[in-house]
Amino acid sequence: MLTISQIRENPDEILQRLSIKNFDAKDLVSEILDLDINRRLTKSELDNKQAMVNATSKTIGGLIKSNLHREAESAQKQTSALKEEIKILSRQLAEIEEKLEQLLIRIPNLPAPQVPPGKTSADNVEVRSGGMMPVLPENALPHWDLARICDIIDFELGNKLTGSGFPVYKGMGSKLQRALINFFLDENIKAGYIEVIPPLMVNEDSGFGTGQLPDKDGQMYHVASDNFYLIPTAEVPVTNIYRDVILNAGDFPVKNTAYTPCFRREAGSYGKDVRGLNRLHQFDKVEIVQIQHPGRSYETLEEMVNHVEMLIQRLQLPYRIMKLCGGDMSFTAALTYDFEVFAGAQKRWLEVSSVSNFESFQANRLKLRYREEGGKKPLLAHTLNGSSLALPRIVAALMENNQIKDGIRIPPVLLPYTGFDIIPVSV
RNA sequence: GGAGAGAUGCCGGAGCGGUCGAACGGGGCGGUCUCGAAAACCGUUGUUCUGCUAUCGCGGGACCGAGGGUUCGAAUCCCUCUCUCUCCGCCA
Secondary structure, eight states: OOOOHHHHHHHOHHHHHHHHHOOOOOOHHHHHHHHHHHHHHHHHHHHHHHHHHHHHHHHHHHHHHTTTTHHHHHHHHHHHHHHHHHHHHHHHHHHHHHHHHHHTSSSSOOOOOOOOOOSSOOOOOEEEEOOOOEEEEEETTHHHHHHHTTTTHHEEEEEEEETTTOOEEEEOHHHHHHHHHHHHHHHHHHOOOOOOOOOSEOOOOHHHHTTTTTTGGGGGETTTTTTTEEOOHHHHHHTTTTTTOOOEEOOOEEEEEEEEEEEEEOTTTOGGGGGSSSSSSSSEEEEEEEEEOGGGHHHHHHHHHHHHHHHHHHOOOOOOEOOOOOGOOOOSSEEEEEEEEEEETEEEEEEEEEEEEEETTTHHHTEEEOTTTTTSOOOEEEEEEEEEEHHHHHHHHHHHHTEEHHHHHHGGGGGHHHHEEEEEEEO
C-alpha cells in the first residue's frame, strides 16, 4: 500500500497517476486526508493526557518513597478523570487508525510514468518479439490431443483424483516437467539467484504482505482447519522471507529463485481459456524475486526481463514482450512486462511470465526496509518478481509448435535434462 | 494427541509493581594507541507515532510474543490467544 505521507504530500499527483490505472481515488483520498488530520489531533490530545498521568504517577512513586502517604492519596484522586478521558480518546484513535488502514489498503499502487494508458489487454504495448513462428499444417493438433496420443498428460485421470484443472503427468510428460524445472532453476542460479524451497502454505500475515489478502482471498485455496492458504505463486512465501526485515544498503540486490507448485481457484474462468494446459488449478512454476535499492529497481526490472527472454529464446519459442497498460496491470504493480509465447495449433498467444516492479508498495505492507550507508532512518526497499517460467503454457507451446508426424520434438537445450529428444506418439 | 517449560533489544542473558527503553556480557560503529593490525582502554549503539525546528536537533506518546484486564503506576500481577522447546504417544 501507499504510505500516508505519500498521500499527504502529493494528493493531486496521486489522483492523476491513479487515473492511468482507471482508478478514481478522489473520494478515497479526501477521506484519508480528513482522517489523517483527525488522527493527529486525537493523538496529540491523547499523548498530552497520558503525559500528565505519567508525570503524576512518578510523583506518587516519589511521595510513597518519602513516606508521604496522605499526599500520595490525594494525587491519586487527580488522575481518575484523566484516565476516563484517555480511555475514550484511545478508543477513538484506534477506530480512526483502523478506518484509515482500511482506506489505504484499497488504493492500488501508482503506475510508473512509462506505463501506457489503456483499459484492457488490447491496449498493452508490444516492446519486442523474437523466435520463429511455427509453420504447421492445417490439421496440426492442439496440445490436449497431442497429450493424449503421446500419453504424457492425462486430464481425465486428474478429474477422477481431484477435479478439473489438476492434470496427471505421465512418463515422458513427467520427465519433461522435471527437465524444465531444473533447466530454469539452473539458469537462474547461474544468473546469481539463490535457490530456496519455501512452504507451499502460508499464514494470513504472509498473504497480506504481498497483497493477496484481504482482497483476493477468493482466488486462493484456504485450509480452514489451520487458517493457511495454498500459495498461488512462490512470490508469496519468498518475498515474505523479508517481511519485518531491515537490510543494509550493501545487501542489495537480494536475489532468490524458487520452484513451487502453485494453486489457484480461478473462479469464473471458462471456455477455451481453460482447455488443456491453458489454465490450471495446480501448476508448476519457477519464480525469481529480487529486493533492490529504490534507485536501482528499474535497471533490475530490465535485467530480469532480459533474463526471462533468454530462457524463452533457448527454448526456441516464438514470443513477444508486452508492456502492460494501466488498466491491465495488477493492483500491486508499478510496471509489468508480460511474456507471451505463440501456441501454433491453437494459434493463440499464451502468457508464460509476468515480470513486475512493485516499488515500495509491497515493502510497505511487509515492513521491508533498508538502511542507507551511515544513514539513520530505515527506508522502504523495492521488491520485484517474475516467472521464470510458468510451465504449463510453455509445455503447451512446445508440444504444439514442435509436433512432427510421429511425435514431439524437444528443444536441444533440454536434452541433457530429459535424455530424449523426441516424445513419440504411442497410440 | 497427552504432560511440562518458556517467549525480553543485533545475539546471549538479568530484571522486589514505582526515573526500566530496560543491568551485565558479546557483537556492531566511532575514537585513543599502532607503520598497519590484534589486544587494551574510552565513547556510542533499537523501532514507531507525534509536536516544535529551514537543518543539526529538542520535547511528548507507544513498543519487553499478540490481545485484553487490575493499578495512581505493569517487562514484572490476572485472563485469552499464538508460537517455541523438552518428555511421552503416533509417524514420512
